[in-house]
Amino acid sequence: MAETISVEVARYSPERDTEPSSQRYDVPLHKDWVVLDALNYIKDKMDGSLTFRWSCRMGICGSCGMMVNGEPKLTCATFLSDYAGDGSPVRVQPLRYFPVIRDLVVEITDFMNKLQSVKPWLIRGDEKAVSEGEYLQTPEQLDRYKQFSMCINCLLCYAACPVYGLDPVFIGPAAIALAQRYNMDSRDEGAGERMDVLAQHEGIWGCTFVGECTKVCPKHVDPAGAIQQYKLTATIERFKSFLMPWAAGNSEMESAK
Amino acid sequence: MACVSINGANRLGSNSLPELLVFGARAGKAAALTSLEQKPPSEHVIAQANDEKRRLEEQFLRKTGGRERIATIRSEMHQAVESGAGIYRTQDSLQQAADKLQELRERFRNLSLDDHSLTFNTELLGALELEFMLEVGSAIVASALHRTESRGAHQRTDFPARDDRNFLAHALIFRSPDGSARIETTPVVITRWPPGERVYGVKSEVKEVAAR
Ligand code: SF4
Ligand code: FES
Numbered sequence: 001m002a003e004t005i006s007v008e009v010a011r012y013s014p015e016r017d018t019e020p021s022s023q024r025y026d027v028p029l030h031k032d033w034v035v036l037d038a039l040n041y042i043k044d045k046m047d048g049s050l051t052f053r054w055s056c057r058m059g060i061c062g063s064c065g066m067m068v069n070g071e072p073k074l075t076c077a078t079f080l081s082d083y084a085g086d087g088s089p090v091r092v093q094p095l096r097y098f099p100v101i102r103d104l105v106v107e108i109t110d111f112m113n114k115l116q117s118v119k120p121w122l123i124r125g126d127e128k129a130v131s132e133g134e135y136l137q138t139p140e141q142l143d144r145y146k147q148f149s150m151c152i153n154c155l156l157c158y159a160a161c162p163v164y165g166l167d168p169v170f171i172g173p174a175a176i177a178l179a180q181r182y183n184m185d186s187r188d189e190g191a192g193e194r195m196d197v198l199a200q201h202e203g204i205w206g207c208t209f210v211g212e213c214t215k216v217c218p219k220h221v222d223p224a225g226a227i228q229q230y231k232l233t234a235t236i237e238r239f240k241s242f243l244m245p246w247a248a249g250n251s252e253m254e255s256a257k
Numbered sequence: 258m259a260c261v262s263i264n265g266a267n268r269l270g271s272n273s274l275p276e277l278l279v280f281g282a283r284a285g286k287a288a289a290l291t292s293l294e295q296k297p298p299s300e301h302v303i304a305q306a307n308d309e310k311r312r313l314e315e316q317f318l319r320k321t322g323g324r325e326r327i328a329t330i331r332s333e334m335h336q337a338v339e340s341g342a343g344i345y346r347t348q349d350s351l352q353q354a355a356d357k358l359q360e361l362r363e364r365f366r367n368l369s370l371d372d373h374s375l376t377f378n379t380e381l382l383g384a385l386e387l388e389f390m391l392e393v394g395s396a397i398v399a400s401a402l403h404r405t406e407s408r409g410a411h412q413r414t415d416f417p418a419r420d421d422r423n424f425l426a427h428a429l430i431f432r433s434p435d436g437s438a439r440i441e442t443t444p445v446v447i448t449r450w451p452p453g454e455r456v457y458g459v460k461s462e463v464k465e466v467a468a469r
Contacts (some may be wrong), residue, residue, distance in 0.1 A: 013374055015375065043379075045326075051373045051377055101376065
């Protein structure tokens with residue numbers, strides 16, 4: 001008989017329950033099993049009603065984020081064996097600060113709208129005709145935003161963010177990192193437009209650089225760095241629009257590219 | 258969608274992804290536009306939709322007493338298709354896969370779900386996907402049995418040569434009233450690049466030199 005480990009999973013069904021409860025399952029403890037393997041074992045063999053999101057099993061799709069023993073984790077990249085040993089069960093819960101739809105599945109529509117709101121595409125004043133060819137970019141120019149482009153929208157940074165916890169209207173770490181991904185792109189001319197969007201989010205100024213978002217990010221996006229970077233340029237722009245309204249706009253961000 | 262005809266017997270994964278992104282997006286947009294232009298559904302269509310709803314409830318959500326689990330059938334299906342209809346296939350291996358898939362499709366009717374909820378029911382989704390995969394798997398095996406030649410990633414070790422005379426064609430597969438597969442073909446339109454021999458290593462270098 002193989003070694004086993006207990007997994008304690010949050011359960012909630014809006015049709016049946018008034019509040020979440022938890023259920024314990026004993027699953028085999030294989031050395032190479034991640035938390036997601038345990039969940040799938042439960043669903044396949046023990047209880048087909050256990051509900052959770054996942055897809056790629058390789059840290060690409062960003063859909064398997066959950067709280068594991070209280071920390072936001074990609075369950076496909078979190079080994080069960082790291083929690084074995086002291087005999088206590090591994091606790092798996094839905095991502096913190098999000099409304100729960102069922103069991104481990106959270107409602108993310110609000111987040112999707114936030115992502116969309118920062119206009120995450122290249123904005124140009126003048127579009128080149130296709131026949132004129134590509135907008136070229138040097139490797140150095142690519143490096144300025146590449147890190148921010150690695151985000152997989154897993155939401156771990158939101159579940160780690162104390163500002164978002166207090167104020168769910170806050171646009172949040174990943175959306176700001178995504179805005180910076182385009183603001184810092186040498187082919188983009190939309191920083192001014194995006195600043196208008198971000199300026200509506202006072203929450204940004206509430207971010208005190210706790211840096212929890214950066215710590216939990218599985219893709220080393222460093223959203224906290226993006227927020228700091230954004231705040232700095234936004235402050236300069238604010239001053240400029242105050243002192244010399246004719247000069248405000250893209251200049252600061254443009255020169256950073 | 259499965260026959261947009263730009264890749265032929267080309268490599269499978271990497272090309273089909275951009276193909277999906279380009280043609281998938283176009284198909285989605287076209288479907289949305291078309292649906293906007295449609296009249297409201299007729300009673301006939303609504304009755305069909307209600308039938309399907311009833312089927313899903315009877316076959317999955319309200320059913321009790323089935324004995325098969327999704328995961329068991331799914332992994333037996335993986336095993337059968339992987340070993341019988343991988344890149345290298347023969348009449349025998351394909352026939353075995355076909356028989357196994359037939360058995361699994363029968364056992365599928367005896368499926369039982371633990372989840373009877375109408376909220377985010379991923380088990381129901383899994384069951385529907387499995388039903389589709391069993392059907393698509395059977396279609397793949399049937400057309401591979403029909404194609405007695407080798408081309409691209411379809412390597413019939415019992416028919417190693419390419420046969421343009423009979424098989425420079427797309428296979429179209431239809432469901433007959435009795436549920437079995439019927440195969441027809443449609444010609445390939447060649448625009449710029451005629452099919453060539455697929456070679457690797459030294460042979461491919463020789464071919465490249467010759468092309469220059
Ligand atoms: S920034 Fe990092 S933690 Fe946040 S959503 Fe993107 S990948 Fe996930
Ligand atoms: S399953 Fe895709 S990131 Fe974990």
